[in-house]
Amino acid sequence: MSAVATKETDTAQETGAVRSATAGRSRPWSLSKTAVNGALVLVTVYTLLPLGWLLTAAAKNTPDLLGGNGLTPSNVHLVQNLHDLATQDGGIYFRWYLNSLLYAGLGALLCALVCVCAGYAFEVYRFRGKEKLFGLVLLGVLVPTTALALPMYLLASEIGVVDTFWAVFIPSLVFPFGVYLSRVFCAGYIPGEVLEAARMDGAKELRIFWSIGLRMVMPGFVTVFLFQFTAIWNNFFLPLVMLSNTKLFPVSLGLYVWNSQTHGNPEFYPLVVTGSLLAVVPLVVAFVALQRHWKAGLTAGSVK
Amino acid sequence: MSLRTADTARTAGTARTAGTARAVAPRRRGRYGAPAVLLAPFLTLFTAATLVPIGYAVYLSLFTEHRSGLGFGPVQTVFTGLGNYTRALGDPVFRGGFTTIAEYCLLYIPVMVGLSLTVALLLDSALARAKRFFQLALFLPHAVPGIIAALIWAYLYTPGISPVVGALGSAGVHVDLLGHPLPAVVNMAVWEWTGYNMVIFFAGLQALPREVLEAALVDGAGPLRTALSIKLPLIKASITMVCLFTLIGSLQLFTEPMILQGASSQVTTNWTPNMFAYSAAFGRNDYGLAAASSVMLALAAAALSFIVTRVTRTRSERRTEAAR
Numbered sequence: 151m152s153a154v155a156t157k158e159t160d161t162a163q164e165t166g167a168v169r170s171a172t173a174g175r176s177r178p179w180s181l182s183k184t185a186v187n188g189a190l191v192l193v194t195v196y197t198l199l200p201l202g203w204l205l206t207a208a209a210k211n212t213p214d215l216l217g218g219n220g221l222t223p224s225n226v227h228l229v230q231n232l233h234d235l236a237t238q239d240g241g242i243y244f245r246w247y248l249n250s251l252l253y254a255g256l257g258a259l260l261c262a263l264v265c266v267c268a269g270y271a272f273e274v275y276r277f278r279g280k281e282k283l284f285g286l287v288l289l290g291v292l293v294p295t296t297a298l299a300l301p302m303y304l305l306a307s308e309i310g311v312v313d314t315f316w317a318v319f320i321p322s323l324v325f326p327f328g329v330y331l332s333r334v335f336c337a338g339y340i341p342g343e344v345l346e347a348a349r350m351d352g353a354k355e356l357r358i359f360w361s362i363g364l365r366m367v368m369p370g371f372v373t374v375f376l377f378q379f380t381a382i383w384n385n386f387f388l389p390l391v392m393l394s395n396t397k398l399f400p401v402s403l404g405l406y407v408w409n410s411q412t413h414g415n416p417e418f419y420p421l422v423v424t425g426s427l428l429a430v431v432p433l434v435v436a437f438v439a440l441q442r443h444w445k446a447g448l449t450a451g452s453v454k
Numbered sequence: 455m456s457l458r459t460a461d462t463a464r465t466a467g468t469a470r471t472a473g474t475a476r477a478v479a480p481r482r483r484g485r486y487g488a489p490a491v492l493l494a495p496f497l498t499l500f501t502a503a504t505l506v507p508i509g510y511a512v513y514l515s516l517f518t519e520h521r522s523g524l525g526f527g528p529v530q531t532v533f534t535g536l537g538n539y540t541r542a543l544g545d546p547v548f549r550g551g552f553t554t555i556a557e558y559c560l561l562y563i564p565v566m567v568g569l570s571l572t573v574a575l576l577l578d579s580a581l582a583r584a585k586r587f588f589q590l591a592l593f594l595p596h597a598v599p600g601i602i603a604a605l606i607w608a609y610l611y612t613p614g615i616s617p618v619v620g621a622l623g624s625a626g627v628h629v630d631l632l633g634h635p636l637p638a639v640v641n642m643a644v645w646e647w648t649g650y651n652m653v654i655f656f657a658g659l660q661a662l663p664r665e666v667l668e669a670a671l672v673d674g675a676g677p678l679r680t681a682l683s684i685k686l687p688l689i690k691a692s693i694t695m696v697c698l699f700t701l702i703g704s705l706q707l708f709t710e711p712m713i714l715q716g717a718s719s720q721v722t723t724n725w726t727p728n729m730f731a732y733s734a735a736f737g738r739n740d741y742g743l744a745a746a747s748s749v750m751l752a753l754a755a756a757a758l759s760f761i762v763t764r765v766t767r768t769r770s771e772r773r774t775e776a777a778r
Binding site: 182183186187189190193194196197198199200201203204207215216217264265267268270271272274275277283287290292293294295296297298300301302303304305308320321323324326329355356359380383384386387391401402405406409410412413422423426429430433434436437438441444445448 | 486487488489491492493495496497499500502503504506507508510511514569572573576577579581582583586588589590591592593594595596597598599600601602603605606607609610614615617618645648649650653654657702703705706708709712713716728731732735736741744745748749751752755756759
C-alpha cells in the first residue's frame, strides 16, 4: 500500500501549489488555518478525553474514583489496582485475558486464511454460478451479527455445544466481508502472468496458491486479520448468550459481569476501570502499529 | 488503495481472469478441484454459522410451547404458524423498541455522518496540518471495545465520578444524561464511529481527480463552494455505504443500553428490539418469540438495505439519463 502514502504526499504538494497560486485573492469567508486546525483539535479533544480519563482513573483507589478527586503524585494506586486485578477471584481476570487472546488471535488467524482462500478462488478461477455464490456472500455481509447470535444460541443448545469454547470460536471464523476484501486484494496484488508462469512450470493449482498467491496477498491477509481480531476482541453479545462458565469468558464479558456487581460492592469499580484499560491496550498498539493496513481495508470497503 | 486504483485493479482482474481461464481450459479434468478445495472451508462455516441458524430460527419461530392441563401438564411444542410474529407485533413493548431505534437513528445518523464528513473535508483542505496524527487520534475510539466505551461514558455521565459533569456544573450548566438515555447512547455511538467513517470519507476525498478540483478553482469556486458542490457529490457512493452500514448497525443496538441500564432507571430491559429478543430468550425462556423477533430484525435490516440501495441507484441512474 505504499502507493497510498506517495499519493497522499503528492496530493498535499498539488493542493499546496494550488493554494499558493490563489493566496493573492483573499475571500471574506475563506477558512483560516487557525479555524480549521482549531476545529480539528476540538474534535480530537472529544475523542481522546475519555481515554485520558480511563488512564488517570485506572490509577485511583475506590474513594478517589467515586469522589471524583484529581490525581496527584501522592495518591497513585496503579500498582495496587493491578495487584487487586491479579488476585481477585483467584486471578480470573488474566484467565479472561488469555481467553480473549485465544479467541481473537487464533480465530482471526484462521478466519483470515479461510477468507483469503475463498477470495482467491473467487478472483482467480471461473466456474459456473460463481457470481451468484459471491452475491450470497455479499448478502451475508448485510445480516446483522446480533440478529444471528440468538439463532446460533438456539441451534447450539439443540446440538448441545452451548457453554463450550467452540460455541464462541466457530462463529467468529465466519466473516463474509473478509471474503469480499480478499477478492479485491487478490485482484490488486496478484498479477495473472505470475500464475500462468507457474502453471507453465508445471506447478499444481493448490501449490501455486500456497507458495505464490498467499505470499503476494499478504498485506490483504494482515488487513482481514486486523479487522476480525478487533471484531472478536470487542464481541460481547455472542459470548453473553453462549457462555455461563466464567472460566471461558473473554475480557469483555468478564468486565460486564464485574460492572454489574459494582452496585453492591463499590470496590469492584477500580477493578473494572483498570481491567478496561488493560483490555484496550493491545488494540490501540495494533492500530498504531498497523496504520496502513486498516486504512487500506476501509478504503477497499468503500469502493463497493 | 484508492477508489481509482481499485477500479483499475478490478478491470485488470477481469481481464486476467479471462487469461487464466484460457490457461486452465485445456486441462479439463480437475478444473473444479482447486476452487472447490479453496472455497470449501468458508462455505462450510458460512452454512453452519449463518445459513443453518437462520433457517433454524425461522423454523423455531413457527412453534410455541404450551402447557396442557391448567398449566401443570407436560410441556408441548405446538405449531402456531405466524402466531409468534403476530404476538411480537401486537406487543406494544416490541413496537416501542422500534420507536426507540427510529428516534435513535434520526438523532444519531445526521450527527455522526455530518461530523465525520465535516472533519474529513477539513482534513482534506489544504489548510489542515498534521493529517496523520489527526486521523489516528480520531480513529482510536474505534479500537476501544464497545462495552468498554459504554463503561467509560457511563462513568463520565455519573455525577460525582465524572469530571465533565462536575466542570459543567460549576460553570452553571447542569446536564443529566442518565435521565435522558437517548442522547446518552447517541453520544457513545458518535464517539465510537465518527473517526472510523471519517477515514472512509477522507480516503474517498483523497482519490478525487485533481483536474476536476483545479477546474473548479479556475472557475472561481472557493474552498467552501468546492467542498459542498464538487467534493460531496463526488463521494456520494461512500456516503451511501456509510449510511447503510450505520443503519444496519443501529438496528442491533444492544451493548450500550445494557451498560446504561445499570446506571439509569430510564433504560428498560426491552428498550430496543435486540434487548426484547434477549429477554424473551433468557428472561422468559420463550424461544419461539425470541426467534420470531430475531427474524424480524434481520428482515428489517434486509428491507432497509434494499430501500437504501434502490433509492440511491435510481437517483444516480436518473442523473445519467438527464446528462444524456
